Amino acid sequence: MSKVYAMFFSATGNTKKNLLAMAEGVAAALGAGGAPLEVEAVDVTCEPAPAPREFGPEDFALFGMPVYAGRLPLAVKDRLASFKGRGTPCLVAVSYGNRHYEDALLELADMAAAQGFAVKGGAALIGRHTYGEIQVTRPDADDLAACRAFAAEAALREGAAPAIPGNRPYRDGIMGGRFRPxxxxxxxxxxxxxxxxxxxxxxxxxxxxxxxxxxxxxxxxxxxxxxxxxxxxxxxxxxxxxxxxxxxxxxxxxx
Ligand SMILES: Cc1cc2nc3c(=O)[nH]c(=O)nc-3n(C[C@H](O)[C@H](O)[C@H](O)COP(=O)(O)O)c2cc1C
Ligand code: SF4
Ligand code: SF4
The missing domain is CATH 3.30.70.20 (Alpha-Beta Plaits)
Known part of the structure:
Protein backbone atom coordinates (compact mmCIF):
# COMPACT_ATOMS: atom_id res chain seq x y z
CA MET A 1 0.00 0.00 0.00
CA SER A 2 1.26 3.48 -0.70
CA LYS A 3 -1.04 6.03 0.93
CA VAL A 4 -4.51 6.52 2.42
CA TYR A 5 -6.63 9.32 0.89
CA ALA A 6 -9.61 10.75 2.81
CA MET A 7 -11.78 12.76 0.40
CA PHE A 8 -14.73 14.65 1.79
CA PHE A 9 -17.15 17.57 1.78
CA SER A 10 -17.94 18.73 5.31
CA ALA A 11 -19.70 22.06 5.90
CA THR A 12 -19.79 21.88 9.70
CA GLY A 13 -16.99 19.40 10.32
CA ASN A 14 -18.80 16.19 11.32
CA THR A 15 -17.96 14.25 8.17
CA LYS A 16 -14.37 15.43 8.39
CA LYS A 17 -13.95 14.15 11.96
CA ASN A 18 -15.55 10.81 11.17
CA LEU A 19 -13.66 10.22 7.95
CA LEU A 20 -10.26 11.17 9.37
CA ALA A 21 -10.81 8.74 12.27
CA MET A 22 -11.65 6.03 9.74
CA ALA A 23 -8.55 6.91 7.70
CA GLU A 24 -6.44 6.53 10.85
CA GLY A 25 -7.91 3.06 11.36
CA VAL A 26 -7.10 2.06 7.77
CA ALA A 27 -3.58 3.52 8.00
CA ALA A 28 -2.87 1.62 11.21
CA ALA A 29 -4.22 -1.67 9.84
CA LEU A 30 -2.32 -1.51 6.55
CA GLY A 31 0.96 -0.10 7.83
CA ALA A 32 4.02 -2.27 8.09
CA GLY A 33 6.26 -2.91 11.09
CA GLY A 34 4.07 -0.91 13.48
CA ALA A 35 4.29 2.27 11.34
CA PRO A 36 0.96 3.53 9.98
CA LEU A 37 0.59 4.54 6.34
CA GLU A 38 0.55 8.23 5.53
CA VAL A 39 -2.93 9.82 5.40
CA GLU A 40 -3.72 12.67 2.99
CA ALA A 41 -6.88 14.68 3.64
CA VAL A 42 -8.54 15.95 0.44
CA ASP A 43 -11.10 18.52 1.60
CA VAL A 44 -13.39 19.70 -1.22
CA THR A 45 -15.68 21.78 1.01
CA CYS A 46 -14.48 25.07 -0.45
CA GLU A 47 -13.39 23.67 -3.83
CA PRO A 48 -16.13 23.99 -6.44
CA ALA A 49 -14.00 22.18 -9.06
CA PRO A 50 -11.26 20.05 -7.49
CA ALA A 51 -8.37 19.04 -9.77
CA PRO A 52 -8.81 15.53 -11.21
CA ARG A 53 -6.83 12.79 -9.46
CA GLU A 54 -6.29 9.14 -10.19
CA PHE A 55 -5.53 6.35 -7.72
CA GLY A 56 -4.14 2.87 -8.25
CA PRO A 57 -4.78 -0.52 -6.64
CA GLU A 58 -1.90 0.14 -4.23
CA ASP A 59 -3.70 3.17 -2.72
CA PHE A 60 -6.64 3.20 -0.26
CA ALA A 61 -9.46 5.74 -0.62
CA LEU A 62 -12.21 6.95 1.72
CA PHE A 63 -15.16 9.11 0.61
CA GLY A 64 -17.33 11.13 3.00
CA MET A 65 -20.36 13.41 2.61
CA PRO A 66 -23.18 14.71 4.81
CA VAL A 67 -26.79 13.65 4.29
CA TYR A 68 -29.25 16.25 2.99
CA ALA A 69 -32.87 15.03 2.88
CA GLY A 70 -31.81 11.39 2.77
CA ARG A 71 -29.49 11.92 -0.22
CA LEU A 72 -26.08 13.37 -0.91
CA PRO A 73 -26.31 17.19 -1.22
CA LEU A 74 -27.08 17.62 -4.93
CA ALA A 75 -25.30 20.97 -5.23
CA VAL A 76 -21.93 19.58 -4.15
CA LYS A 77 -21.87 15.83 -4.75
CA ASP A 78 -20.06 16.26 -8.08
CA ARG A 79 -17.05 17.65 -6.20
CA LEU A 80 -15.96 14.05 -5.70
CA ALA A 81 -16.58 13.11 -9.36
CA SER A 82 -13.12 13.95 -10.71
CA PHE A 83 -11.42 11.35 -8.46
CA LYS A 84 -10.92 8.10 -10.39
CA GLY A 85 -9.78 4.72 -9.15
CA ARG A 86 -8.31 1.68 -10.88
CA GLY A 87 -9.68 -1.03 -8.61
CA THR A 88 -8.62 1.12 -5.65
CA PRO A 89 -9.99 -0.29 -2.37
CA CYS A 90 -12.32 2.15 -0.69
CA LEU A 91 -14.64 2.84 2.25
CA VAL A 92 -17.60 5.24 2.14
CA ALA A 93 -19.19 7.15 5.03
CA VAL A 94 -22.07 9.58 5.43
CA SER A 95 -22.74 11.80 8.44
CA TYR A 96 -26.33 12.57 9.34
CA GLY A 97 -28.10 14.51 12.04
CA ASN A 98 -29.89 11.77 13.99
CA ARG A 99 -32.97 11.68 11.74
CA HIS A 100 -32.09 9.18 8.93
CA TYR A 101 -29.71 8.68 6.00
CA GLU A 102 -32.16 6.85 3.67
CA ASP A 103 -30.43 6.46 0.26
CA ALA A 104 -27.33 8.60 0.83
CA LEU A 105 -24.85 5.86 1.77
CA LEU A 106 -25.93 3.68 -1.14
CA GLU A 107 -25.62 6.68 -3.45
CA LEU A 108 -22.07 7.35 -2.26
CA ALA A 109 -21.11 3.68 -2.62
CA ASP A 110 -22.59 3.62 -6.16
CA MET A 111 -20.70 6.79 -7.04
CA ALA A 112 -17.39 5.38 -5.81
CA ALA A 113 -17.92 2.10 -7.69
CA ALA A 114 -18.84 3.94 -10.91
CA GLN A 115 -15.59 5.92 -10.61
CA GLY A 116 -13.46 2.77 -10.45
CA PHE A 117 -13.17 2.15 -6.70
CA ALA A 118 -13.69 -1.25 -5.06
CA VAL A 119 -16.03 -0.53 -2.13
CA LYS A 120 -15.14 -2.72 0.86
CA GLY A 121 -17.55 -1.22 3.38
CA GLY A 122 -19.65 1.72 4.46
CA ALA A 123 -20.69 3.65 7.56
CA ALA A 124 -23.74 5.78 8.43
CA LEU A 125 -22.63 8.02 11.29
CA ILE A 126 -24.34 10.45 13.63
CA GLY A 127 -23.16 14.06 13.78
CA ARG A 128 -24.65 17.16 15.35
CA HIS A 129 -27.60 18.25 13.24
CA THR A 130 -27.20 21.54 11.41
CA TYR A 131 -30.47 22.84 12.89
CA GLY A 132 -31.69 22.98 16.46
CA GLU A 133 -29.89 21.30 19.37
CA ILE A 134 -29.68 17.68 18.27
CA GLN A 135 -26.83 15.38 19.38
CA VAL A 136 -24.66 18.47 19.78
CA THR A 137 -21.61 16.63 21.14
CA ARG A 138 -21.41 14.08 18.34
CA PRO A 139 -19.35 12.62 16.89
CA ASP A 140 -17.85 12.09 20.36
CA ALA A 141 -14.74 10.14 21.42
CA ASP A 142 -16.65 6.84 21.47
CA ASP A 143 -18.02 7.46 17.97
CA LEU A 144 -14.53 8.18 16.65
CA ALA A 145 -13.05 5.12 18.35
CA ALA A 146 -15.77 3.00 16.72
CA CYS A 147 -14.96 4.55 13.34
CA ARG A 148 -11.26 3.68 13.77
CA ALA A 149 -12.00 0.10 14.81
CA PHE A 150 -14.50 -0.52 11.99
CA ALA A 151 -12.20 0.91 9.31
CA ALA A 152 -9.22 -1.11 10.53
CA GLU A 153 -11.26 -4.31 10.22
CA ALA A 154 -12.92 -3.38 6.90
CA ALA A 155 -9.59 -2.42 5.28
CA LEU A 156 -8.43 -6.03 5.66
CA ARG A 157 -11.57 -7.59 4.19
CA GLU A 158 -11.30 -9.89 1.23
CA GLY A 159 -14.00 -9.90 -1.45
CA ALA A 160 -17.10 -7.80 -2.02
CA ALA A 161 -18.61 -5.32 0.41
CA PRO A 162 -21.70 -6.35 2.39
CA ALA A 163 -25.03 -5.00 1.14
CA ILE A 164 -25.51 -1.32 1.90
CA PRO A 165 -29.07 -0.22 2.71
CA GLY A 166 -30.99 2.16 0.48
CA ASN A 167 -33.21 2.16 -2.58
CA ARG A 168 -32.68 2.65 -6.30
CA PRO A 169 -33.92 4.85 -7.83
CA TYR A 170 -32.92 7.15 -4.97
CA ARG A 171 -35.52 9.38 -3.32
CA ASP A 172 -35.70 13.01 -4.52
CA GLY A 173 -32.75 15.08 -3.34
CA ILE A 174 -32.37 18.75 -2.49
CA MET A 175 -29.77 21.41 -3.30
CA GLY A 176 -29.87 22.80 0.26
CA GLY A 177 -32.20 24.03 2.98
CA ARG A 178 -34.50 27.04 3.19
CA PHE A 179 -32.84 29.13 5.91
CA ARG A 180 -30.60 32.03 4.87
CA PRO A 181 -28.12 33.31 7.47
C1 LIG B 1 -30.12 21.06 4.02
C2 LIG B 1 -29.85 20.00 5.05
C3 LIG B 1 -30.54 18.80 5.02
C4 LIG B 1 -30.28 17.80 5.98
N1 LIG B 1 -30.96 16.61 5.90
C5 LIG B 1 -30.73 15.67 6.82
C6 LIG B 1 -31.41 14.40 6.77
O1 LIG B 1 -32.13 14.09 5.82
N2 LIG B 1 -31.22 13.52 7.79
C7 LIG B 1 -30.43 13.81 8.86
O2 LIG B 1 -30.37 13.00 9.78
N3 LIG B 1 -29.69 14.96 8.91
C8 LIG B 1 -29.83 15.89 7.91
N4 LIG B 1 -29.10 17.04 7.96
C9 LIG B 1 -28.07 17.22 8.99
C10 LIG B 1 -26.68 16.85 8.47
O3 LIG B 1 -26.73 15.68 7.69
C11 LIG B 1 -25.72 16.60 9.64
O4 LIG B 1 -25.70 17.68 10.51
C12 LIG B 1 -24.33 16.24 9.16
O5 LIG B 1 -23.61 15.65 10.22
C13 LIG B 1 -23.55 17.46 8.66
O6 LIG B 1 -22.28 17.04 8.24
P1 LIG B 1 -21.05 18.06 8.13
O7 LIG B 1 -20.80 18.61 9.51
O8 LIG B 1 -19.93 17.23 7.64
O9 LIG B 1 -21.46 19.14 7.16
C14 LIG B 1 -29.31 18.03 6.99
C15 LIG B 1 -28.62 19.25 7.01
C16 LIG B 1 -28.86 20.21 6.05
C17 LIG B 1 -28.08 21.49 6.07
S1 SF4 C 1 -20.21 37.71 9.90
FE1 SF4 C 1 -18.67 39.34 10.00
S2 SF4 C 1 -17.44 38.84 11.81
FE2 SF4 C 1 -18.59 37.00 11.30
S3 SF4 C 1 -17.18 35.82 9.99
FE3 SF4 C 1 -18.45 37.05 8.62
S4 SF4 C 1 -17.27 38.92 8.27
FE4 SF4 C 1 -16.37 37.91 10.09
S1 SF4 D 1 -23.98 31.46 3.20
FE1 SF4 D 1 -25.17 29.59 3.07
S2 SF4 D 1 -23.88 28.14 1.92
FE2 SF4 D 1 -22.55 29.81 2.61
S3 SF4 D 1 -21.69 29.07 4.56
FE3 SF4 D 1 -23.52 30.28 5.07
S4 SF4 D 1 -25.22 28.81 5.19
FE4 SF4 D 1 -23.48 27.78 4.10
Missing amino acids: LTSEACVSCGLCVRSCPMQAIAEDCRTVAGNCLSCFRCIRICPVGAKNMDVPAYRDFAAMFSEKLKERRENEFF
Missing part, protein backbone atom coordinates in the same frame (compact mmCIF):
# COMPACT_ATOMS: atom_id res chain seq x y z
CA LEU A 182 -28.46 36.83 8.84
CA THR A 183 -25.69 39.17 10.01
CA SER A 184 -25.95 41.24 13.19
CA GLU A 185 -24.36 44.56 14.12
CA ALA A 186 -21.59 42.60 15.88
CA CYS A 187 -19.96 41.79 12.52
CA VAL A 188 -16.37 43.08 12.36
CA SER A 189 -16.06 42.48 8.59
CA CYS A 190 -13.20 40.01 9.02
CA GLY A 191 -14.22 38.21 5.81
CA LEU A 192 -13.87 34.71 7.28
CA CYS A 193 -17.41 33.72 6.31
CA VAL A 194 -16.89 35.07 2.78
CA ARG A 195 -13.74 32.96 2.34
CA SER A 196 -15.22 29.84 3.98
CA CYS A 197 -18.61 29.58 2.30
CA PRO A 198 -18.73 26.35 0.24
CA MET A 199 -20.85 28.08 -2.41
CA GLN A 200 -19.13 31.49 -2.48
CA ALA A 201 -22.61 32.75 -1.68
CA ILE A 202 -21.62 35.61 0.66
CA ALA A 203 -20.83 38.91 -1.07
CA GLU A 204 -17.81 41.09 -0.23
CA ASP A 205 -20.02 43.18 2.07
CA CYS A 206 -20.06 40.06 4.33
CA ARG A 207 -23.86 40.27 4.51
CA THR A 208 -25.60 39.75 1.20
CA VAL A 209 -26.33 36.04 0.65
CA ALA A 210 -26.99 34.67 -2.84
CA GLY A 211 -29.75 32.24 -3.77
CA ASN A 212 -27.35 29.29 -4.12
CA CYS A 213 -26.79 29.22 -0.31
CA LEU A 214 -27.02 25.62 0.98
CA SER A 215 -28.28 26.59 4.45
CA CYS A 216 -25.34 24.57 5.71
CA PHE A 217 -24.72 26.94 8.69
CA ARG A 218 -20.95 26.80 8.21
CA CYS A 219 -20.79 30.60 8.34
CA ILE A 220 -22.84 30.65 11.55
CA ARG A 221 -20.57 28.09 13.24
CA ILE A 222 -17.28 29.75 12.27
CA CYS A 223 -18.05 33.44 12.83
CA PRO A 224 -15.61 34.46 15.60
CA VAL A 225 -17.97 37.04 17.12
CA GLY A 226 -21.29 35.23 16.73
CA ALA A 227 -22.60 37.77 14.24
CA LYS A 228 -23.91 35.29 11.69
CA ASN A 229 -27.20 33.90 12.94
CA MET A 230 -30.62 32.53 12.18
CA ASP A 231 -32.30 34.45 14.92
CA VAL A 232 -35.86 34.74 13.60
CA PRO A 233 -39.08 33.31 15.07
CA ALA A 234 -39.74 30.98 12.11
CA TYR A 235 -36.35 29.29 12.61
CA ARG A 236 -36.56 29.24 16.40
CA ASP A 237 -39.98 27.56 16.25
CA PHE A 238 -38.78 25.02 13.70
CA ALA A 239 -35.59 24.30 15.66
CA ALA A 240 -37.52 23.73 18.90
CA MET A 241 -40.00 21.39 17.22
CA PHE A 242 -37.27 19.50 15.35
CA SER A 243 -35.05 19.15 18.45
CA GLU A 244 -37.93 17.63 20.39
CA LYS A 245 -38.82 15.27 17.54
CA LEU A 246 -35.24 13.98 17.12
CA LYS A 247 -34.20 13.85 20.77
CA GLU A 248 -33.88 10.07 20.92
CA ARG A 249 -30.28 9.04 20.30
CA ARG A 250 -29.53 6.92 17.21
CA GLU A 251 -26.46 4.74 16.90
CA ASN A 252 -23.85 4.52 14.16
CA GLU A 253 -24.22 1.70 11.64
CA PHE A 254 -21.34 -0.09 9.95
CA PHE A 255 -21.57 -2.34 6.91
Whole structure:
Protein backbone atom coordinates (compact mmCIF):
# COMPACT_ATOMS: atom_id res chain seq x y z
CA MET A 1 0.00 0.00 0.00
CA SER A 2 1.26 3.48 -0.70
CA LYS A 3 -1.04 6.03 0.93
CA VAL A 4 -4.51 6.52 2.42
CA TYR A 5 -6.63 9.32 0.89
CA ALA A 6 -9.61 10.75 2.81
CA MET A 7 -11.78 12.76 0.40
CA PHE A 8 -14.73 14.65 1.79
CA PHE A 9 -17.15 17.57 1.78
CA SER A 10 -17.94 18.73 5.31
CA ALA A 11 -19.70 22.06 5.90
CA THR A 12 -19.79 21.88 9.70
CA GLY A 13 -16.99 19.40 10.32
CA ASN A 14 -18.80 16.19 11.32
CA THR A 15 -17.96 14.25 8.17
CA LYS A 16 -14.37 15.43 8.39
CA LYS A 17 -13.95 14.15 11.96
CA ASN A 18 -15.55 10.81 11.17
CA LEU A 19 -13.66 10.22 7.95
CA LEU A 20 -10.26 11.17 9.37
CA ALA A 21 -10.81 8.74 12.27
CA MET A 22 -11.65 6.03 9.74
CA ALA A 23 -8.55 6.91 7.70
CA GLU A 24 -6.44 6.53 10.85
CA GLY A 25 -7.91 3.06 11.36
CA VAL A 26 -7.10 2.06 7.77
CA ALA A 27 -3.58 3.52 8.00
CA ALA A 28 -2.87 1.62 11.21
CA ALA A 29 -4.22 -1.67 9.84
CA LEU A 30 -2.32 -1.51 6.55
CA GLY A 31 0.96 -0.10 7.83
CA ALA A 32 4.02 -2.27 8.09
CA GLY A 33 6.26 -2.91 11.09
CA GLY A 34 4.07 -0.91 13.48
CA ALA A 35 4.29 2.27 11.34
CA PRO A 36 0.96 3.53 9.98
CA LEU A 37 0.59 4.54 6.34
CA GLU A 38 0.55 8.23 5.53
CA VAL A 39 -2.93 9.82 5.40
CA GLU A 40 -3.72 12.67 2.99
CA ALA A 41 -6.88 14.68 3.64
CA VAL A 42 -8.54 15.95 0.44
CA ASP A 43 -11.10 18.52 1.60
CA VAL A 44 -13.39 19.70 -1.22
CA THR A 45 -15.68 21.78 1.01
CA CYS A 46 -14.48 25.07 -0.45
CA GLU A 47 -13.39 23.67 -3.83
CA PRO A 48 -16.13 23.99 -6.44
CA ALA A 49 -14.00 22.18 -9.06
CA PRO A 50 -11.26 20.05 -7.49
CA ALA A 51 -8.37 19.04 -9.77
CA PRO A 52 -8.81 15.53 -11.21
CA ARG A 53 -6.83 12.79 -9.46
CA GLU A 54 -6.29 9.14 -10.19
CA PHE A 55 -5.53 6.35 -7.72
CA GLY A 56 -4.14 2.87 -8.25
CA PRO A 57 -4.78 -0.52 -6.64
CA GLU A 58 -1.90 0.14 -4.23
CA ASP A 59 -3.70 3.17 -2.72
CA PHE A 60 -6.64 3.20 -0.26
CA ALA A 61 -9.46 5.74 -0.62
CA LEU A 62 -12.21 6.95 1.72
CA PHE A 63 -15.16 9.11 0.61
CA GLY A 64 -17.33 11.13 3.00
CA MET A 65 -20.36 13.41 2.61
CA PRO A 66 -23.18 14.71 4.81
CA VAL A 67 -26.79 13.65 4.29
CA TYR A 68 -29.25 16.25 2.99
CA ALA A 69 -32.87 15.03 2.88
CA GLY A 70 -31.81 11.39 2.77
CA ARG A 71 -29.49 11.92 -0.22
CA LEU A 72 -26.08 13.37 -0.91
CA PRO A 73 -26.31 17.19 -1.22
CA LEU A 74 -27.08 17.62 -4.93
CA ALA A 75 -25.30 20.97 -5.23
CA VAL A 76 -21.93 19.58 -4.15
CA LYS A 77 -21.87 15.83 -4.75
CA ASP A 78 -20.06 16.26 -8.08
CA ARG A 79 -17.05 17.65 -6.20
CA LEU A 80 -15.96 14.05 -5.70
CA ALA A 81 -16.58 13.11 -9.36
CA SER A 82 -13.12 13.95 -10.71
CA PHE A 83 -11.42 11.35 -8.46
CA LYS A 84 -10.92 8.10 -10.39
CA GLY A 85 -9.78 4.72 -9.15
CA ARG A 86 -8.31 1.68 -10.88
CA GLY A 87 -9.68 -1.03 -8.61
CA THR A 88 -8.62 1.12 -5.65
CA PRO A 89 -9.99 -0.29 -2.37
CA CYS A 90 -12.32 2.15 -0.69
CA LEU A 91 -14.64 2.84 2.25
CA VAL A 92 -17.60 5.24 2.14
CA ALA A 93 -19.19 7.15 5.03
CA VAL A 94 -22.07 9.58 5.43
CA SER A 95 -22.74 11.80 8.44
CA TYR A 96 -26.33 12.57 9.34
CA GLY A 97 -28.10 14.51 12.04
CA ASN A 98 -29.89 11.77 13.99
CA ARG A 99 -32.97 11.68 11.74
CA HIS A 100 -32.09 9.18 8.93
CA TYR A 101 -29.71 8.68 6.00
CA GLU A 102 -32.16 6.85 3.67
CA ASP A 103 -30.43 6.46 0.26
CA ALA A 104 -27.33 8.60 0.83
CA LEU A 105 -24.85 5.86 1.77
CA LEU A 106 -25.93 3.68 -1.14
CA GLU A 107 -25.62 6.68 -3.45
CA LEU A 108 -22.07 7.35 -2.26
CA ALA A 109 -21.11 3.68 -2.62
CA ASP A 110 -22.59 3.62 -6.16
CA MET A 111 -20.70 6.79 -7.04
CA ALA A 112 -17.39 5.38 -5.81
CA ALA A 113 -17.92 2.10 -7.69
CA ALA A 114 -18.84 3.94 -10.91
CA GLN A 115 -15.59 5.92 -10.61
CA GLY A 116 -13.46 2.77 -10.45
CA PHE A 117 -13.17 2.15 -6.70
CA ALA A 118 -13.69 -1.25 -5.06
CA VAL A 119 -16.03 -0.53 -2.13
CA LYS A 120 -15.14 -2.72 0.86
CA GLY A 121 -17.55 -1.22 3.38
CA GLY A 122 -19.65 1.72 4.46
CA ALA A 123 -20.69 3.65 7.56
CA ALA A 124 -23.74 5.78 8.43
CA LEU A 125 -22.63 8.02 11.29
CA ILE A 126 -24.34 10.45 13.63
CA GLY A 127 -23.16 14.06 13.78
CA ARG A 128 -24.65 17.16 15.35
CA HIS A 129 -27.60 18.25 13.24
CA THR A 130 -27.20 21.54 11.41
CA TYR A 131 -30.47 22.84 12.89
CA GLY A 132 -31.69 22.98 16.46
CA GLU A 133 -29.89 21.30 19.37
CA ILE A 134 -29.68 17.68 18.27
CA GLN A 135 -26.83 15.38 19.38
CA VAL A 136 -24.66 18.47 19.78
CA THR A 137 -21.61 16.63 21.14
CA ARG A 138 -21.41 14.08 18.34
CA PRO A 139 -19.35 12.62 16.89
CA ASP A 140 -17.85 12.09 20.36
CA ALA A 141 -14.74 10.14 21.42
CA ASP A 142 -16.65 6.84 21.47
CA ASP A 143 -18.02 7.46 17.97
CA LEU A 144 -14.53 8.18 16.65
CA ALA A 145 -13.05 5.12 18.35
CA ALA A 146 -15.77 3.00 16.72
CA CYS A 147 -14.96 4.55 13.34
CA ARG A 148 -11.26 3.68 13.77
CA ALA A 149 -12.00 0.10 14.81
CA PHE A 150 -14.50 -0.52 11.99
CA ALA A 151 -12.20 0.91 9.31
CA ALA A 152 -9.22 -1.11 10.53
CA GLU A 153 -11.26 -4.31 10.22
CA ALA A 154 -12.92 -3.38 6.90
CA ALA A 155 -9.59 -2.42 5.28
CA LEU A 156 -8.43 -6.03 5.66
CA ARG A 157 -11.57 -7.59 4.19
CA GLU A 158 -11.30 -9.89 1.23
CA GLY A 159 -14.00 -9.90 -1.45
CA ALA A 160 -17.10 -7.80 -2.02
CA ALA A 161 -18.61 -5.32 0.41
CA PRO A 162 -21.70 -6.35 2.39
CA ALA A 163 -25.03 -5.00 1.14
CA ILE A 164 -25.51 -1.32 1.90
CA PRO A 165 -29.07 -0.22 2.71
CA GLY A 166 -30.99 2.16 0.48
CA ASN A 167 -33.21 2.16 -2.58
CA ARG A 168 -32.68 2.65 -6.30
CA PRO A 169 -33.92 4.85 -7.83
CA TYR A 170 -32.92 7.15 -4.97
CA ARG A 171 -35.52 9.38 -3.32
CA ASP A 172 -35.70 13.01 -4.52
CA GLY A 173 -32.75 15.08 -3.34
CA ILE A 174 -32.37 18.75 -2.49
CA MET A 175 -29.77 21.41 -3.30
CA GLY A 176 -29.87 22.80 0.26
CA GLY A 177 -32.20 24.03 2.98
CA ARG A 178 -34.50 27.04 3.19
CA PHE A 179 -32.84 29.13 5.91
CA ARG A 180 -30.60 32.03 4.87
CA PRO A 181 -28.12 33.31 7.47
CA LEU A 182 -28.46 36.83 8.84
CA THR A 183 -25.69 39.17 10.01
CA SER A 184 -25.95 41.24 13.19
CA GLU A 185 -24.36 44.56 14.12
CA ALA A 186 -21.59 42.60 15.88
CA CYS A 187 -19.96 41.79 12.52
CA VAL A 188 -16.37 43.08 12.36
CA SER A 189 -16.06 42.48 8.59
CA CYS A 190 -13.20 40.01 9.02
CA GLY A 191 -14.22 38.21 5.81
CA LEU A 192 -13.87 34.71 7.28
CA CYS A 193 -17.41 33.72 6.31
CA VAL A 194 -16.89 35.07 2.78
CA ARG A 195 -13.74 32.96 2.34
CA SER A 196 -15.22 29.84 3.98
CA CYS A 197 -18.61 29.58 2.30
CA PRO A 198 -18.73 26.35 0.24
CA MET A 199 -20.85 28.08 -2.41
CA GLN A 200 -19.13 31.49 -2.48
CA ALA A 201 -22.61 32.75 -1.68
CA ILE A 202 -21.62 35.61 0.66
CA ALA A 203 -20.83 38.91 -1.07
CA GLU A 204 -17.81 41.09 -0.23
CA ASP A 205 -20.02 43.18 2.07
CA CYS A 206 -20.06 40.06 4.33
CA ARG A 207 -23.86 40.27 4.51
CA THR A 208 -25.60 39.75 1.20
CA VAL A 209 -26.33 36.04 0.65
CA ALA A 210 -26.99 34.67 -2.84
CA GLY A 211 -29.75 32.24 -3.77
CA ASN A 212 -27.35 29.29 -4.12
CA CYS A 213 -26.79 29.22 -0.31
CA LEU A 214 -27.02 25.62 0.98
CA SER A 215 -28.28 26.59 4.45
CA CYS A 216 -25.34 24.57 5.71
CA PHE A 217 -24.72 26.94 8.69
CA ARG A 218 -20.95 26.80 8.21
CA CYS A 219 -20.79 30.60 8.34
CA ILE A 220 -22.84 30.65 11.55
CA ARG A 221 -20.57 28.09 13.24
CA ILE A 222 -17.28 29.75 12.27
CA CYS A 223 -18.05 33.44 12.83
CA PRO A 224 -15.61 34.46 15.60
CA VAL A 225 -17.97 37.04 17.12
CA GLY A 226 -21.29 35.23 16.73
CA ALA A 227 -22.60 37.77 14.24
CA LYS A 228 -23.91 35.29 11.69
CA ASN A 229 -27.20 33.90 12.94
CA MET A 230 -30.62 32.53 12.18
CA ASP A 231 -32.30 34.45 14.92
CA VAL A 232 -35.86 34.74 13.60
CA PRO A 233 -39.08 33.31 15.07
CA ALA A 234 -39.74 30.98 12.11
CA TYR A 235 -36.35 29.29 12.61
CA ARG A 236 -36.56 29.24 16.40
CA ASP A 237 -39.98 27.56 16.25
CA PHE A 238 -38.78 25.02 13.70
CA ALA A 239 -35.59 24.30 15.66
CA ALA A 240 -37.52 23.73 18.90
CA MET A 241 -40.00 21.39 17.22
CA PHE A 242 -37.27 19.50 15.35
CA SER A 243 -35.05 19.15 18.45
CA GLU A 244 -37.93 17.63 20.39
CA LYS A 245 -38.82 15.27 17.54
CA LEU A 246 -35.24 13.98 17.12
CA LYS A 247 -34.20 13.85 20.77
CA GLU A 248 -33.88 10.07 20.92
CA ARG A 249 -30.28 9.04 20.30
CA ARG A 250 -29.53 6.92 17.21
CA GLU A 251 -26.46 4.74 16.90
CA ASN A 252 -23.85 4.52 14.16
CA GLU A 253 -24.22 1.70 11.64
CA PHE A 254 -21.34 -0.09 9.95
CA PHE A 255 -21.57 -2.34 6.91
C1 LIG B 1 -30.12 21.06 4.02
C2 LIG B 1 -29.85 20.00 5.05
C3 LIG B 1 -30.54 18.80 5.02
C4 LIG B 1 -30.28 17.80 5.98
N1 LIG B 1 -30.96 16.61 5.90
C5 LIG B 1 -30.73 15.67 6.82
C6 LIG B 1 -31.41 14.40 6.77
O1 LIG B 1 -32.13 14.09 5.82
N2 LIG B 1 -31.22 13.52 7.79
C7 LIG B 1 -30.43 13.81 8.86
O2 LIG B 1 -30.37 13.00 9.78
N3 LIG B 1 -29.69 14.96 8.91
C8 LIG B 1 -29.83 15.89 7.91
N4 LIG B 1 -29.10 17.04 7.96
C9 LIG B 1 -28.07 17.22 8.99
C10 LIG B 1 -26.68 16.85 8.47
O3 LIG B 1 -26.73 15.68 7.69
C11 LIG B 1 -25.72 16.60 9.64
O4 LIG B 1 -25.70 17.68 10.51
C12 LIG B 1 -24.33 16.24 9.16
O5 LIG B 1 -23.61 15.65 10.22
C13 LIG B 1 -23.55 17.46 8.66
O6 LIG B 1 -22.28 17.04 8.24
P1 LIG B 1 -21.05 18.06 8.13
O7 LIG B 1 -20.80 18.61 9.51
O8 LIG B 1 -19.93 17.23 7.64
O9 LIG B 1 -21.46 19.14 7.16
C14 LIG B 1 -29.31 18.03 6.99
C15 LIG B 1 -28.62 19.25 7.01
C16 LIG B 1 -28.86 20.21 6.05
C17 LIG B 1 -28.08 21.49 6.07
S1 SF4 C 1 -17.18 35.82 9.99
FE1 SF4 C 1 -18.59 37.00 11.30
S2 SF4 C 1 -17.44 38.84 11.81
FE2 SF4 C 1 -16.37 37.91 10.09
S3 SF4 C 1 -17.27 38.92 8.27
FE3 SF4 C 1 -18.45 37.05 8.62
S4 SF4 C 1 -20.21 37.71 9.90
FE4 SF4 C 1 -18.67 39.34 10.00
S1 SF4 D 1 -23.98 31.46 3.20
FE1 SF4 D 1 -25.17 29.59 3.07
S2 SF4 D 1 -23.88 28.14 1.92
FE2 SF4 D 1 -22.55 29.81 2.61
S3 SF4 D 1 -21.69 29.07 4.56
FE3 SF4 D 1 -23.52 30.28 5.07
S4 SF4 D 1 -25.22 28.81 5.19
FE4 SF4 D 1 -23.48 27.78 4.10
